[in-house]
Amino acid sequence: MKFAPDVLILLGGPLEATPELVEAAGKARLVIAADGGVRHAGALGVEPALWVGDFDSVNLEDLTRWAHLPRMEYPRDKDATDAELAAQAALKAGPKSLLFAGGLGGELDHELGNLMLAVALARRGVRTALSSGPTWAFALVPPGLELDLEPGTPFSVVPLSDLQGLTLRGGRWELEDAELPLGSGHGLRNLAEGGVGVELAGGHGLLVVDAAGKAS
Template sequence: MKLFTIFLDGTLTPSARLRQQIAGSICIAADGGIRHAARLGLQPELWLGDFDSAGPAVPEQFHSVPRQYFPPDKDKTDGALAIEAALKRGAQKLVLCGAFGGERLDHSLLHITLAIALAKKNIPCLLTNGETEGYPLLKGDTHLDLPPGTMFSLIGLSAIKGLTIRGARWNLENHNARLGSLHALSNESCGRVHISLRAGYGILLAKLNL
């Protein structure tokens, strides 16, 4: 499965787990996300955006990286453009590094909706900033390898039917939840977590113990 890492302009805490998740991937940097590539010692194959957040100084190791410029006044974010570029290059799986945090809450929320849209096209997508991971959840089964003791919350982005959670401190069986329900908040993994939905969709957010 062709894996791409998209470096976004949110926060990022490098960790052994994150390095393992992006190992062997092809990297694309969206504007200020280039700083994460520098910290991880990775060379993107493309650097794109309107370059309003990257700063004027370009690290020497990135002088040879191809750049694609876009005007500031556009109808897509730099992150969305980076995802499109990855898909055009044959991406079959994506890791969005720096998907959370930073100054733009609207961008963080957009990244969640983009990940949901990708999942609906059968393209797995992990959102992460190294401390928090996000997993889109759709109808069907999802299996997640979370370290034991990891706190996680399942946030429905629609009404949910037939929610089953196993491998957690508080399991659920065939649970129905209205939009805004708190029943799947602040759970804790016991290892491999199994999530099943009969209808609806949402996002699972896991807070890692670093």
């Protein structure tokens, strides 16, 4: 799987520095650390250009190691998450694609917030993904997206609203101009047979990829 983000945002969720994630991180032209997410910079081999947040989840070691970074510091009592603040800073660079590393797993409310933020960014024209390393989630909005997946890689289409005009190519089970209502599991646990293409006429959701779960 290949993804080349213009901007990489480091969030504080669980992260495994898989080869795919390290490769994607290395292609970003701008790296922003959101609060405690700075701890992932070393594992991914990147140097943040900006450190954003209220700094309530940063340990003393990272405060010392990354003391030279430019900061945008906010009070703890604020009306946006650190991920949102980092995304706002990223949008000033006019990215076409964005990756939240460490955006999956951890506290459920933050994970759900990160997923919906990714969809909101995609609806603004920024191709957006989140990754923990083994697991990736791509925001799915019209007109759709394409991914180059190795044969046997598990993936799922998860509706976050009613999906209209859904066409799916490149999976063991394909769809043609289908309706996928909110709450439907019909798009779950497919297997890639190579490049996967999704066309979507209306609605929004996620394309979730289990990069570590390739079937034998």
